[in-house]
Amino acid sequence: MDTNDAKSYFSVRLLEWYDVHKRDLPWRRSRNPYYIWISEVMLQQTRVETVIPYYHRFLERFPTVEALADAPEEQVLKAWEGLGYYSRARNLQAAVREVKESYGGRVPDSKEEISSLKGVGPYTAGAVLSIAYNKPEPAVDGNVMRVLSRYFLLRDDIAKPSTRIGIEKLARELIPEGKAGDFNQALMELGATVCTPKSPHCLTCPVMELCAGRLEGIADELPVKTKAKPPRPERRAVAFIEGAGEEAGRILARQRPKEGLLASMWELPHVLLPETMPEPEAAGADAAAMRFLREKLAAEYGLNVEPTEPMMDAEHTFSHIHWRLRVYRCRFLGLAEGPAVHDGGVANNTADDDGLRDGDVFLWFGEKELGQYALPNVFLKILKQAGVR
DNA sequence: AATGCGGGGCG
DNA sequence: CGCCCAGCATT
Numbered sequence: 312m313d314t315n316d317a318k319s320y321f322s323v324r325l326l327e328w329y330d331v332h333k334r335d336l337p338w339r340r341s342r343n344p345y346y347i348w349i350s351e352v353m354l355q356q357t358r359v360e361t362v363i364p365y366y367h368r369f370l371e372r373f374p375t376v377e378a379l380a381d382a383p384e385e386q387v388l389k390a391w392e393g394l395g396y397y398s399r400a401r402n403l404q405a406a407v408r409e410v411k412e413s414y415g416g417r418v419p420d421s422k423e424e425i426s427s428l429k430g431v432g433p434y435t436a437g438a439v440l441s442i443a444y445n446k447p448e449p450a451v452d453g454n455v456m457r458v459l460s461r462y463f464l465l466r467d468d469i470a471k472p473s474t475r476i477g478i479e480k481l482a483r484e485l486i487p488e489g490k491a492g493d494f495n496q497a498l499m500e501l502g503a504t505v506c507t508p509k510s511p512h513c514l515t516c517p518v519m520e521l522c523a524g525r526l527e528g529i530a531d532e533l534p535v536k537t538k539a540k541p542p543r544p545e546r547r548a549v550a551f552i553e554g555a556g557e558e559a560g561r562i563l564a565r566q567r568p569k570e571g572l573l574a575s576m577w578e579l580p581h582v583l584l585p586e587t588m589p590e591p592e593a594a595g596a597d598a599a600a601m602r603f604l605r606e607k608l609a610a611e612y613g614l615n616v617e618p619t620e621p622m623m624d625a626e627h628t629f630s631h632i633h634w635r636l637r638v639y640r641c642r643f644l645g646l647a648e649g650p651a652v653h654d655g656g657v658a659n660n661t662a663d664d665d666g667l668r669d670g671d672v673f674l675w676f677g678e679k680e681l682g683q684y685a686l687p688n689v690f691l692k693i694l695k696q697a698g699v700r
Numbered sequence: 701a702a703t704g705c706g707g708g709g710c711g
Numbered sequence: 712c713g714c715c716c717a718g719c720a721t722t
Contacts, residue, residue, distance in 0.1 A: 352718095354718095356705095356707085356717050356718065357707080357708085361708065393707080394706080394707080395705085395706030398719080399718090399719085429719095430719065432719045435718075435719085452717080470717095471701085508715070508716065509710080509711080509715080538715095571704085571705090572705070572706095573705090574705095627706085628707080629704090629705070630705065631703075631704060632705095687707095688707065688708095703722080704719105704722100705718105705719090708715105709715085709716085710714085710715080711715105
């Protein structure tokens with residue numbers, strides 16, 4: 312069996328299979344490059360079932376390049392709330408604004424131009440060019456690297472950037488004339504539904520007969536991938552601060568800095584507990600944590616509270632940090648006020664170890680604010696469990 | 701090349 | 712409940 316035979320067999324059988332087995336997905340009902348682009352950005356690191364409701368809501372709110380370009384960033388972030396990797400939303404809007412200004416609102420169809428847009432890397436560029444414009448460009452994501460590693464028995468570590476380059480070259484050679492969009496989607500579809508990471512369904516695979524990984528009996532050991540290092544643990548004390556009088560029933564929230572982790576998102580104020588603090592189970596741990604929380608919030612933000620009792624625990628794992636949160640109910644005493652940065656908010660500028668902050672914004676959160684500003688899922692869950700709405 | 705950046709699903 | 716999934720930007 313010649314390698315070229317294995318290649319053409321793969322492409323032909325895969326396309327036949329896709330024609331019969333492709334899922335009916337919302338973004339497959341259109342060739343609108345803007346729609347395809349939105350779906351591809353949402354699908355980065357995110358599974359299809361999660362994306363579908365976001366995709367519908369996002370396009371309902373921002374139906375065109377123009378609409379998204381002209382929207383306040385705050386609304387875009389809110390529409391992205393819960394999807395994670397929020398820089399995707401920020402980059403997407405920056406890119407769409409560039410498309411409006413420099414390309415007359417038309418999503419560019421050349422590799423160079425589309426790749427120059429913020430948040431558009433090799434995968435997204437190839438996906439939009441092939442699916443929306445049927446250009447013969449590879450679109451290599453994790454699915455594709457897994458499928459091709461198995462079929463061609465590639466033992467290179469897919470965690471290495473150089474491996475992706477090599478697989479892109481291979482994928483480019485596999486694209487049948489005039490069928491780039493369907494072929495790339497077929498490759499990813501196979502990875503998502505048949506050639507799955509664990510216990511692949513080889514017996515229903517359209518290319519099983521010539522799959523080198525299966526024939527060698529090691530399909531489920533491929534692809535080779537070095538493991539990521541485990542997230543560093545952090546324990547944090549969270550302040551649940553209920554308003555009184557005019558602010559009764561509302562909770563004090565803080566907007567995070569414009570850059571870094573969860574940029575610009577809203578959250579309940581919290582502080583990192585030193586590793587020297589006693590474990591939560593230890594006697595006196597809560598008393599120590601509440602004292603630390605009070606002192607740190609005052610020093611860091613000029614926020615004066617009196618923690619009264621532990622309310623609940625929560626956990627949240629990022630790829631690189633693991634948060635163990637303990638939420639403490641607090642009595643609000645006052646906030647040193649600075650110039651208001653956010654409409655209706657209370658801003659406070661304080662110096663800390665890093666120098667002057669760019670302005671800490673606090674805001675009482677009620678139903679209206681919850682519907683308007685974006686919070687990470689972990690804080691949404693805390694508020695929901697506390698009965699705030 | 702290594703690291704920062706969320707959230708969800710599965711066995 | 713521990714483990715796995717993984718594009719793009721920055722450094």
